[in-house]
Amino acid sequence: MGRFRANAFLALLAITLLALLAAGCGDDNDDGGGTGEGGGGGGTLAVGSDIPYPPFEQGKAPNYTGFDVELVEAMAAKIDRTARFQDTSFDTIFRDLAQGKFEMVASATTITPEREENVDFTNPYYLSEQALLVKEGSDLKSVEELAGTTVGVQQGTTGQEFSEKETGAADVRGYPEGPDAVNALVAGTVDAVVIDLPVAEDAVAKQGGVEISTSIPTDEQYGFVVAEGEEGLLEELNEALEKIKDDGTYAEIYERWFKRAPPKEVLSATHEVS
Amino acid sequence: MNEILDQYFDIDLMVDNFDAVLEGFWITIQLSVIAGALALLWGLVLAVLRQLPGRPLLPVRLASVAYIDVFRGVPLLIVILLISGSLPFLPLPEALRIPRWFGKPDPFWYGVMALTITYGAYMAEVYRAGIEAVPAGQTEAARSLGMSHGQTMRHVILPQAIRKVFAPLLNDFIALMKDTTLVSVIALNEVALVGRDIQSSDFNSSALTLGALMFLVVTLPLARLVDRLIAREKGRFSRTSPRGAA
Numbered sequence: 443m444g445r446f447r448a449n450a451f452l453a454l455l456a457i458t459l460l461a462l463l464a465a466g467c468g469d470d471n472d473d474g475g476g477t478g479e480g481g482g483g484g485g486t487l488a489v490g491s492d493i494p495y496p497p498f499e500q501g502k503a504p505n506y507t508g509f510d511v512e513l514v515e516a517m518a519a520k521i522d523r524t525a526r527f528q529d530t531s532f533d534t535i536f537r538d539l540a541q542g543k544f545e546m547v548a549s550a551t552t553i554t555p556e557r558e559e560n561v562d563f564t565n566p567y568y569l570s571e572q573a574l575l576v577k578e579g580s581d582l583k584s585v586e587e588l589a590g591t592t593v594g595v596q597q598g599t600t601g602q603e604f605s606e607k608e609t610g611a612a613d614v615r616g617y618p619e620g621p622d623a624v625n626a627l628v629a630g631t632v633d634a635v636v637i638d639l640p641v642a643e644d645a646v647a648k649q650g651g652v653e654i655s656t657s658i659p660t661d662e663q664y665g666f667v668v669a670e671g672e673e674g675l676l677e678e679l680n681e682a683l684e685k686i687k688d689d690g691t692y693a694e695i696y697e698r699w700f701k702r703a704p705p706k707e708v709l710s711a712t713h714e715v716s
Numbered sequence: 717m718n719e720i721l722d723q724y725f726d727i728d729l730m731v732d733n734f735d736a737v738l739e740g741f742w743i744t745i746q747l748s749v750i751a752g753a754l755a756l757l758w759g760l761v762l763a764v765l766r767q768l769p770g771r772p773l774l775p776v777r778l779a780s781v782a783y784i785d786v787f788r789g790v791p792l793l794i795v796i797l798l799i800s801g802s803l804p805f806l807p808l809p810e811a812l813r814i815p816r817w818f819g820k821p822d823p824f825w826y827g828v829m830a831l832t833i834t835y836g837a838y839m840a841e842v843y844r845a846g847i848e849a850v851p852a853g854q855t856e857a858a859r860s861l862g863m864s865h866g867q868t869m870r871h872v873i874l875p876q877a878i879r880k881v882f883a884p885l886l887n888d889f890i891a892l893m894k895d896t897t898l899v900s901v902i903a904l905n906e907v908a909l910v911g912r913d914i915q916s917s918d919f920n921s922s923a924l925t926l927g928a929l930m931f932l933v934v935t936l937p938l939a940r941l942v943d944r945l946i947a948r949e950k951g952r953f954s955r956t957s958p959r960g961a962a
């Protein structure tokens with residue numbers, strides 16, 4: 443019995459030490475960041491994003507990259523701040539923003555009336571549509587043919603909404619990440635994926651074995667997002683976006699990620715906050 | 717206070733989404749029952765393999781012990797992700813790679829597999845406790861009557877052992893049922909995913925609360941049943957061996 447006690451005590455001691463050690467490391471990391479809220483943080487801008495979603499956001503922490511990431515970094519520079527990206531889950535991203543976990547969201551986010559009830563959008567920075575992504579050689583050529591099929595989407599996206607409301611699919615599966623849905627397509631567990639066109643193009647280029655059978659015109663505009671009532675930050679971001687559109691930084695980043703010049707419409711696109 | 721009520725107990729939202737949440741919970745029930753039954757069987761097989769006698773069968777015993785150790789120590793979520801992420805790519809017949817048996821989607825069956833694999837290991841340990849709690853005299857008596865190891869197990873040890881561990885097995889089943897919500901990460905529309913979808917579109921958790929209430933309707937009576945079974949087992953013990961109290 444005595445020996446058992448001694449062992450149990452040693453185990454407890456070891457666990458406590460480990461916990462302390464872990465807590466110590468955690469503190470170090472926290473010091474490096476700062477939440478960017480209120481005082482203390484000063485120059486940082488906390489940005490929530492669901493990573494990966496190539497080509498908009500990709501890479502490993504903390505060296506994220508992608509179209510959204512570079513745009514926000516350029517915009518942050520214009521307002522003398524340093525963007526600090528934080529990976530988070532898309533299906534709860536607006537709630538987290540509203541709760542103040544970060545100051546803005548840059549996550550290939552389509553401006554929709556439903557979302558505007560709870561958050562505010564900047565001017566559009568990207569014009570998008572959806573794509574029907576299928577396996578190479580699939581006979582699914584149009585949205586109409588999706589009736590009765592299994593469609594993969596990312597949870598909480600406009601692609602999910604579209605698939606559930608407009609396609610007559612027998613089963614719409616919401617995956618936690620966009621690439622999960624593409625993997626399910628490659629594995630053959632879903633018949634098609636409905637996802638933002640540039641993400642589908644990226645998957646075709648990088649993953650192989652899949653192709654875009656058709657694009658789905660949905661007239662979507664991406665905007666950056668701030669919590670309701672953050673008019674000051676919203677205005678700053680709109681001005682910064684305007685500046686990088688004017689000085690050519692925007693076009694340069696756009697061409698780097700999409701291999702073509704940005705459409706004229708996006709350069710002048712504005713959005714009224716409702 | 718009102719905000720708490722709004723966020724978690726928005727009655728209108730619960731009423732509006734009741735059918736959807738119930739449909740998700742029905743999938744949870746089916747997943748629990750099928751995986752639970754298979755885990756009970758698989759756990760028993762593992763426990764029996766672990767008790768096999770003799771030197772030639774040592775590798776079987778070791779394999780069984782290794783399996784139980786590994787899957788008791790690996791998180792269920794990781795097992796789920798390992799199966800669903802790569803099983804479809806393995807060189808297997810399609811019915812195994814992408815199982816859609818009985819009209820259920822493949823994430824359902826990946827969930828069944830992961831739960832069976834993991835909970836089989838937990839339950840094997842429960843069976844082992846039961847087997848080891850049967851007094852050695854029982855085995856000795858059976859063997860001296862000329863029964864083989866297999867016969868002793870089947871007719872003498874296991875019937876007593878299983879009766880002893882019925883309550884802890886049921887406890888594991890309750891835990892398994894709650895863990896089925898993890899299968900939501902591979903896009904199975906069970907109750908947690910249905911609730912999350914509503915949560916993300918409505919900024920409100922009431923659909924998840926409703927799902928939690930549905931769980932309680934099933935798990936609370938089961939927990940009470942476990943308590944009663946334990947009480948009964950204790951009663952039996954003190955009656956049949958009055959001197960064994962110490």
